[in-house]
Amino acid sequence: MVVRPRSEKARQSVLAAMRRALAADGYDAVTIEGLAAEAEVSKQTIYRWWPSKAAILGEALLEGELPTPDLRATDDLATDLRAWFTAMSSRAEDGANTALARALIAVTATDAELGLALNKRLADPIVEQIVARLEVAQRAGQVREDVDAAAVADQFIAVSSYSSLLGRGLDEARVSAVVDVLMRGVGMGSIH
Amino acid sequence: MVVRPRSEKARQSVLAAMRRALAADGYDAVTIEGLAAEAEVSKQTIYRWWPSKAAILGEALLEGELPTPDLRATDDLATDLRAWFTAMSSRAEDGANTALARALIAVTATDAELGLALNKRLADPIVEQIVARLEVAQRAGQVREDVDAAAVADQFIAVSSYSSLLGRGLDEARVSAVVDVLMRGVGMGSIH
DNA sequence: GTCATTTCGCAACGGTGCGTCTCGTTACTC
């Protein structure tokens, strides 16, 4: 076999052009031809390796390290979650990140299959972190045994997604409100 | 003034065609020309009255009665919220409704301004219902005074939005999990 | 009923991007 390998340089150039274009103009203003020009790459090269604009976005999302903060595990669940969710929402203040998030939502609303796959790969690690942390708290007796940890984790994701969809970030007060209610919701307190 | 009025028949025909096309092919497969053909209306007639595809969707959403269930006010907040959220999620089992919801998300992810306006008009009445109900519960001593009712209402909306974005409905168990956690979260229970 | 006026359907326009194709060139593997 005499094969010339795929140009990794061209690939990275296209993905970078996609990220730049997203931040500048938004997902559906991006065109393949514009991408090719911006990346200084032939249009055919793009079509050779990606089936669609959405697929390029997918790779850009998976490859570009979506920097999600770590969820620390001290002995105080509330503090851990508050710190994590605060860091999470501060990520959303960077325009490039919100552009990526909005693009993810746009492509998910359009291409359900690819959207599900992307969301799975991006959200699952976060969900797992939260679920694991909640299970630790359950063993420590800080969280009720009958709490559906995945449902709670999903609520954090949902709130984040919805707020970046609407372009309104999560201010400190809102972060506190969400964490407070959810913390009390999973806690051992009884209802009188 | 001798004026021939706008054809209401044509208008309704276009909006109906938009709803049909959304359910059939999804928002970004909809084209103005296809809409015109389907509605048996001239393309010019569409451009005379709507500035964009998104604007047509906006009217279709506002005009078509997005049937949101009422939030009853018995003396049991948990039951009221559970009944309302269950009804809400059952709405999402109708494909036509999820198509509308996904289209709303798609246009919001693309056109932030129009999206915000639409979300405001569609979500605000729901949020107000929930906030009002929570305030009643606060006066009845069932909900803590320091609870941010709007933040809680937003969480319901966010969960609904996110689940219809991903195309996975909210099953009974998930509805229960969300309501349970939020109910305990706003309740008077103390944390030990 | 007639007339003025506006919307209507029809159809064409140039422009943009799509996705495919062909070419000649370049760069990598063997």
Next chain:
DNA sequence: GAGTAACGAGACGCACCGTTGCGAAATGAC
């Protein structure tokens, strides 16, 4: 060094965009 596949450049037909001009139909004013 030779063979081969990816590369850049650019053209193709196609779909849809948003705009324009036209004659016909419809409606309110009188």
